Each structure stands twice: as structure tokens, then as C-alpha cells.
């Protein structure tokens with residue numbers, strides 16, 4: 001998964017065994033979607049390319065059998081030149097991986 005808006009974006013390769021969480025675990029189902037996407041907030045063009053390149057690299061690593069950091073949310077702000085990463089964990093209340101409701 002990859003996403004970008006304004007000057008920043010994020011990408012992650014979800015663990016197919018769902019031991020490390022899924023897209024539902026990444027964000028709350030009741031999160032505020034009213035902030036708008038790229039159409040409302042804008043996107044710095046190279047940031048979209050930067051995130052897409054990271055997704056492409058992850059896909060190539062997977063296809064070639066190279067080690068891949070499953071379940072790690074990578075964050076990059078192309079304007080501020082800031083990068084970080086956190087490990088996603090399965091939420092207990094996730095209907096897909098937590099067995100919750």
C-alpha cells in the first residue's frame with residue numbers, strides 16, 4: 001500500500017499471514033475522511049513518484065525473494081526531508097486479524 005498527499009507519503013508491505021496487521025489495523029474504520037485527498041489538499045508531484053518507487057522496490061524484492069520488511073509503515077516527507085518507520089501490529093479489535101467485532 002502506498003499513499004501520498006501534500007508533501008508526504010507512506011508505504012507498507014502487509015504481512016500476508018496477517019501476523020503483523022492489515023490495512024484495517026493501520027487506520028481506524030471511523031477515521032475522519034472529510035479532510036480531502038490530493039484534489040483538495042494538493043500533492044507535490046515528486047512525492048507521489050517517490051512513494052511509487054518504494055512500492056516498486058518492495059514488489060521487486062518480493063518477486064526476487066529478497067528480504068522484505070513486512071508490516072513496517074514507512075513515512076517520508078519529501079519537502080522536510082524527514083523519514084521514519086514504525087512496525088505495525090495487529091489490533092485486537094480488527095475484524096480481519098484480531099478476531100474482534
Ligand SMILES: [Zn+2]
Pocket residue numbers: 021022023024025090091094095096097098
Ligand atoms: Zn487487521
